[in-house]
Amino acid sequence: MDRQDTMEYEDGNALAGPLGELFAPDVTVATGRCADCGLTAHVAELRVYAHAPGLVARCPSCDAVILRLVRATGAAWLDLRGAVCMRVPLPPA
Structure with a gap:
């Protein structure tokens, strides 16, 4: 049994708040x-x-390609595989 089978997890809805903070700033x-x-x-x-x-x-x-962004009616696709990481400055809490 691997470690992932024994750990509790949340579904992707747990990312809503943190990702909302990242994409709200410029x-x-x-x-x-x-x-x-x-x-x-x-x-x-x-x-x-x-x-x-x-x-x-x-x-x-x-x-090199860093990111791709495609928008369609009601959806967007963001591909960041060309970036090792992104640092987004946030306003003070």
Whole structure:
């Protein structure tokens, strides 16, 4: 029996509050680290291409894809697999 079988968990609704805090602030001031070259930069420094059905943001240093955002009626898809991490500054509690 692995550890996940013995630990209690909550469903994804437990993420509603924490994720709501992350996406309420201005994300362009967030910093992220490129998974390819390791550059840490503000989201506002990414190179954004809007010539497709969605937006593609690339690293200003190595041109790797950092994020993809596609919107449709009633939904959005956000792919951040090109970022090692994102640091979003939050206002004081």
